[in-house]
Every structure is written in C-alpha cells, then in structure tokens.
Amino acid sequence: MATSIATVAFEGIRAVPVDVQVQISPGFPRFNIVGLPDKAVGESRERVRAALIASGLALPAKHISVNLAPADLPKEGSHYDLPIALALMAAMGAIPADMLDKYFVLGELALDGRISRVPGILPAAIAANGEERGIICPAACGPEAAWAGGEIDIIAVESLFALVNHLAGRQIAARPVPQKALAVEGEEDLADIKGQELARRALEIAAAGGHNFLMVGPPGAGKSMLAQRLPSILPPLDPREMLDVSMIASIAGTLRNGALSDRRPFRAPHHSASMAALVGGGHNARPGEVSLAHNGVLFLDELPEFQPQVLDSLRQPLESGQTVIARANAKVTYPARVQLVAAMNPCKCGMAGTPGHTCRRGDKCAADYQGRISGPFLDRIDIRIDVPAVSAADMIGRGGGEGEASASVAARVARARKIQRDRYLALGAEGVFTNAAASSRIIEAVVDPDAESRALLLRAAEAFSLSARAYHRVLKVARTLADLSGSEAVKKTHIAEALSYRLNMTAA
Numbered sequence: 001m002a003t004s005i006a007t008v009a010f011e012g013i014r015a016v017p018v019d020v021q022v023q024i025s026p027g028f029p030r031f032n033i034v035g036l037p038d039k040a041v042g043e044s045r046e047r048v049r050a051a052l053i054a055s056g057l058a059l060p061a062k063h064i065s066v067n068l069a070p071a072d073l074p075k076e077g078s079h080y081d082l083p084i085a086l087a088l089m090a091a092m093g094a095i096p097a098d099m100l101d102k103y104f105v106l107g108e109l110a111l112d113g114r115i116s117r118v119p120g121i122l123p124a125a126i127a128a129n130g131e132e133r134g135i136i137c138p139a140a141c142g143p144e145a146a147w148a149g150g151e152i153d154i155i156a157v158e159s160l161f162a163l164v165n166h167l168a169g170r171q172i173a174a175r176p177v178p179q180k181a182l183a184v185e186g187e188e189d190l191a192d193i194k195g196q197e198l199a200r201r202a203l204e205i206a207a208a209g210g211h212n213f214l215m216v217g218p219p220g221a222g223k224s225m226l227a228q229r230l231p232s233i234l235p236p237l238d239p240r241e242m243l244d245v246s247m248i249a250s251i252a253g254t255l256r257n258g259a260l261s262d263r264r265p266f267r268a269p270h271h272s273a274s275m276a277a278l279v280g281g282g283h284n285a286r287p288g289e290v291s292l293a294h295n296g297v298l299f300l301d302e303l304p305e306f307q308p309q310v311l312d313s314l315r316q317p318l319e320s321g322q323t324v325i326a327r328a329n330a331k332v333t334y335p336a337r338v339q340l341v342a343a344m345n346p347c348k349c350g351m352a353g354t355p356g357h358t359c360r361r362g363d364k365c366a367a368d369y370q371g372r373i374s375g376p377f378l379d380r381i382d383i384r385i386d387v388p389a390v391s392a393a394d395m396i397g398r399g400g401g402e403g404e405a406s407a408s409v410a411a412r413v414a415r416a417r418k419i420q421r422d423r424y425l426a427l428g429a430e431g432v433f434t435n436a437a438a439s440s441r442i443i444e445a446v447v448d449p450d451a452e453s454r455a456l457l458l459r460a461a462e463a464f465s466l467s468a469r470a471y472h473r474v475l476k477v478a479r480t481l482a483d484l485s486g487s488e489a490v491k492k493t494h495i496a497e498a499l500s501y502r503l504n505m506t507a508a
C-alpha cells in the first residue's frame, strides 16, 4: 500500500501542489526517488535516512519507492526532505497517515533530525490557506507562514522528534505569530547632500511618479549618494504590495527571520552582474534583481560598465513589469515592476563637459562611453539630468548649511502619490498606483494638454523626433509635476519642464 503526503513545487511565485507517494515492498533493499527530481531532491535520500536514524527509526531493508506526482513537473530544492520522511514514517506505521492529509509539508532535514529553513514558505502557506489546508514547516519559517492568515493551522517545529511529539499530543508546538521587520533607524538622509538643487528636484519628481531616472556627472558629484537616499523619500508599501514583495523574497530565500518589511526594496547589483542575476533564470529559475526590486527601486550605478546585452535584457521587464524566463519544459513568470535609477560618468575619464577639461581622446571619449547604452534602453528613461560637481570651496562657502531633510520631501511625495492612487482607483485601473505605471490609453485620458501645450509638444516631437513611447512618457512626467503642485490640470509649464528632462537625453 502506498502512503502519500502533500507538498508543493514552485512555478515563479505560485505554489503548485505535489503529492509525495511512498511504497515499501519486499525485495532487494533500495531507495529510489522518481518524478523529475533535481540533484538536491535526489540527495534527499541520504538526509532522510540519517535523520530517521537520529530520531530512532531505521529504514526497513526493503524496496522503497518514492514518487513525486505529477511526474512531468520538475521538482527542485531541499524542501522535499520532510514530506518524504513523513510519508516513509507513515508507511512504516510510525505515525498515523490520516493526521497529515490536511497539510502541505515543507522542510529540509539535517543529519541529526533537525528541520532547517527553506525558501518559499510564504507562497506555500498562502496556497495551503486557499485550499483550506494547514502547513507543517521549519520553526525558523513559522512567522513567515503566519502571514497567510489567522485561521490557517501551522505546525512549525525544530526537529522531526518535536514533530512526532506534537502529533502524538505529548508536547504541543506554539503557534508562530507574524512578525514585521523593525524600521531602520538613522538611515541616510537627503539633508546630507549640499547644493545639487536640480538633482534633488529631479529625484523628488522621480519618487513622486515612479519614473525612471538617470544622473550623469563627473566623479564625486554625489550621484551614488543621491540614489541611495531615494528610499528615504518613498512611501511605505501598502499591505498588498508588501505581500507581493515578500512572496518574491521568500522564493529567493532573502526574507530575514520570516519578518516582513513595508520598506520599498532597493536593489543595487554590481555592474559585473550576469543576465541571469539581473532578470532571473539560471539553474533554479530563481528571481533576479529586477524581480527582487519589484514595487521598489533598481539602482544601476556606473551604467555603461554593465554588459550591453545584460542592460538590453532589462528592456522587456521595464516595459511590461514582469520577467518571463523560458525553461526547457515551462515558462516561469516573476513580477518586476521597478523604478529604474541609474548613474554614470559622461565619459571614461569622467570629466567630459566639465569647464576647463578636455578629454585626451577628444569627443570620441564621451561618444564611445555613452554608446555602450543602447537607444531603446535610453528611451525608457523619463528623467535625465546632469549633476555637475560641487567644489569643496563651494561646500565650505555654504558654511556647511544642510539641504532639506528627507522627511519633508517624503511628505510631498506621499501627497502626490495619494492623488495618483485615488485617480486611478476612480478610473478602475487595476493595479495602477503611479503615473509611471499607467498605460498609454489611461495617461492620454488623464492628461489633456491645452492648445499652447499641444503646440509645444508638436514642436518638440518634430525637432527631436520623439518616439511614441517618449511622447507618452513626457505626458506621464508632466502629470506628476501637476500632481506635485496640486494642480488638477496639466499646464504648459508642466509639459515644458517634463520635456526639458527628456530632451537632455536626446542631446547626449
């Protein structure tokens, strides 16, 4: 007779039910696992065997077959250890099988029978809740599972031994409680930045509307500094967004102690990052940086130093808000709606355009360096500004006077974001919270330029041969400028300012 235990496999951030079936039959002693297991699942045999011995159970000297159904779905990861061990124990009569059929079981076993943390508990618990099941998971992942809802039955235990005790009613494991990550105190503040009024304004606009943003300037101008302070002016995640962000972090195994955070993610991959690291994929089709930055910021510092193909692989997620990773037998989709922030020097020596400086290689220096970034990639950037260096003399001359602090900028950003959210909610635009995320149809409906603005747009479009995408993106930035100033209508000044951030770019 075969016994079975339910667990899950992951397709993107979706947990798909998987049945772990075990049969013990007379015959040559063998332990086989079938059903498209990857290497980690295959190695499960050794861990399960050792953990059972450590818990006082020896495997029978019989033919043991484990089948992971459905057989055509690839099974990856180490979380199959625990369901395989439980199915074996049920087949051996060590625990009653019917106690477990209302649970999804996930966990990795250590050789001494302890249950170690595994990625993906949050999506698994949400799937379990949807099917009116409970979840059995490692104690370390309990707080994560608890986010799935107050009514879900959770057994979060330290070891196989503790689990058996819990099931027998000898020692009941406490129900875990959802935990929220504590806010980071004393984070970087915009007040640290002296001068750079234009860059600060552009950063505020980008934050308010969720626009993609590029800073170009000489070394030491404060570009990286500005970008790192963007999270300090962004509004916190709402509960829905927080859950989406945490599901991806859970799959990637980056949730700290199972605690969820309402801070927007800020990811800054190094420029040596590979395509798989950035958009996802590779051996286990894990989410990439662009998905880990979902609902937050993807910061690409030293933009031209990234491999051109790697940058271009971001074009599709930047447009569609998701990445699709093709695998041999399936497609995996991850959400990836990010705000892109990038910083670069104007040329290899870093000083092109600075008064009094001539590059040794002349104009070619800047042209070659900037040429590493493709036109279509640049077309996706809404706001481009030059960040000139602030001289040390300037900084001393200012008497160390501070700029405006993040808290007051954040209040203006929050106001503008609320206006956007309310507007798109009233229009019934599902999942659209910022101007940047609005579709072209919606943006045309909410920006109605007057005759003068129209004429200005037409002149700019002809003179700089703006693409249709560029046109819509100018409208989006203009809408944000109007929202920031609390204006219902998008006026000519808004259009003109939005164009100024864009045309800068075509001139590069």
Ligand SMILES: Nc1ncnc2c1ncn2[C@@H]1O[C@H](COP(=O)(O)OP(=O)(O)OP(=O)(O)O)[C@@H](O)[C@H]1O
Residues within 6 Å of the ligand: 192, 193, 194, 195, 196, 217, 218, 219, 220, 221, 222, 223, 224, 225, 226, 343, 344, 345, 390
């Ligand atoms: N506007 C500023 N106000 C205060 N400090 C500044 C400012 N600009 C630069 N600095 C100082 O210069 C340092 C370097 O700044 P940052 O790393 O942001 O430069 P960058 O523009 O990113 O340069 P690079 O192109 O070399 O990466 C900062 O750590 C800070 O000490």
Ligand SMILES: [Mg+2]
Residues within 6 Å of the ligand: 223, 224, 225, 301, 343
């Ligand atoms: Mg820098």
